[in-house]
Amino acid sequence: MSETLVTGASGTLGRALLPRLVDAGVAVRAASRSPPDEEVEVDAQEWPESTEGSAEWVELDLADGTGIESAVADVDTVVHAASAPTGDTEAVDVRGTERLLDVAASVGVEHVVYVSIVGIDEIPYAYYQHKLTAERAVESSDVPATILxxxxxxAFVDEILGTVSRLPVWPLPTRFRVQPVDHREVADALVDCATGEPRGRVPPVGGPEVRTLGELATAYREARGLRRPIVRLPVPGSIASAFREGRATCPDRAVGTTTWEEWLASEYRDKSEPTAAPPAGAPS
Ligand SMILES: NC(=O)c1ccc[n+]([C@@H]2O[C@H](COP(=O)([O-])OP(=O)(O)OC[C@H]3O[C@@H](n4cnc5c(N)ncnc54)[C@H](OP(=O)(O)O)[C@@H]3O)[C@@H](O)[C@H]2O)c1
Structure with a gap:
């Protein structure tokens, strides 16, 4: 039976991808550095009981190549979703991708699906440059590929705002324009890619709306019942101006359907922080 390797299987996207591939009838080998029994927790909601036991886990470290041969052995397809945005992106995203491609080519893998980010060729951010180099390695590899x-x-915007929300005021580049998407919808698109023929570059997947970070933060604050002020942080430089110009968006590919407000409602419906009781004697 053919098998599909998912790198980055313990990440946000990887965890959504596994049950979807299994549901599509694919035998899955899931790879990350941390074995599932230790730090990797598969979200019960995203890992239906019916799919338990259907994915095999292997340890893989792309930064030094540990486990790479056994991860790739006997697989037909590789969905490459591992990335280290806050770590050594050159070692993991560039060299790790090149290593993975070399081994995949040497054992005759038939299809590599690479997940990348909208606008990386227009935003001079170091992580994005590394993703771009990785895309080029995928394109020039002998392994037939699809790049989405x-x-x-x-979930990423949520994480950033969660960090900022611990501060007394929220300093944010409120004019950045983004188009957030539900990662589960990206996972759906990746399953289509992984179960089809290699297609080269396919049209990107964007969320349903282009919004400013200020609007997203305001909605987030409301959903969580928070009150701290949002303060516009003026950020100079070409990276910031590219984000303000909306270079990370693809409005003509607004194919995701879950809006930010819908995401917040499902995440925080029962989790909003209790508002402080009004002081005694305060007008009601
Ligand atoms: N987040 C976004 O908003 C966004 C948007 C568009 C595209 N993408 C792309 O989608 C992909 C997945 O993103 P994500 O947000 O799901 O990432 P994530 O949650 O940060 O997960 C990253 C994954 O990579 C693995 N990883 C990190 N270092 C590794 C190493 N040295 N060797 C092997 N595996 C390693 C991690 O597992 P261990 O730590 O256990 O090894 C984890 O499973 C990435 O390629 C990213 O560029 C993300």
């Missing part, structure tokens, strides 16, 4: 770009995930 996506806009920022709702």
């Amino acid at each position: 770009r996506a806009t920022q995930f709702h």
Whole structure:
């Protein structure tokens, strides 16, 4: 039976991808550095009982190549979703991708699906440059490939705002324009790619709306019942101006359907922080 390797299987996208591939009848080998029994937790909601036991886990470290041969052995397809945006992106995203491609080519893998990010060729951010180099390595590899770009995930925006929300005021580049998408919708698109023929670059997947970060933060604050002020942080430089110009968006590919507000409602419906009781004697 043919098998599909998913790198980055413990990440946000990878965890959504596994059950979808299994549901599509694909035998899955899931790879990450951390074995599932330790730090990797598969979200019960995203890992239906019916799919338990259908994915085999292997340890893989793309930064030094540990486990790469056994991860790739006997697979037909590789969905490459591992990335280290806050780590050594050159070692993992560039060299790791090149290593993975070399091994995949040497054992005759038939299809590599690479997930990338909208606008990386127009935003001079170091991580994006590394993703671009990785895309080029995928394109020039002997392994037939499909490259799918996506806009920022709702979960990623949520994570950033969660960090900022601990501050007394929220300093944010409020004019950045983004088009957040539900990563589960990106996972759906990746399953289509992984179960089809290699197609080269396919049209990107963007969320349903282009919004400013200020609008997203305001909606987030409301959904969580928070009150701290949002302060516009003026950010100079070409990276910031590219984000303000909406270079990370693809409005003509607004194929995701879950809006930011819908995402927030499902994430925070029962989790909004209790609002402080009004002081005694305050007008009601
Ligand atoms: N987040 C977004 O908004 C967004 C938007 C568009 C596209 N993308 C792309 O989608 C992909 C997945 O993103 P994500 O947000 O799901 O990422 P994530 O949650 O940060 O997960 C990253 C994954 O990579 C693995 N990884 C990290 N370092 C590794 C190493 N040295 N060797 C092997 N595996 C390693 C991690 O597992 P371990 O730490 O256990 O090894 C984890 O499974 C990435 O290619 C990203 O560029 C993301």
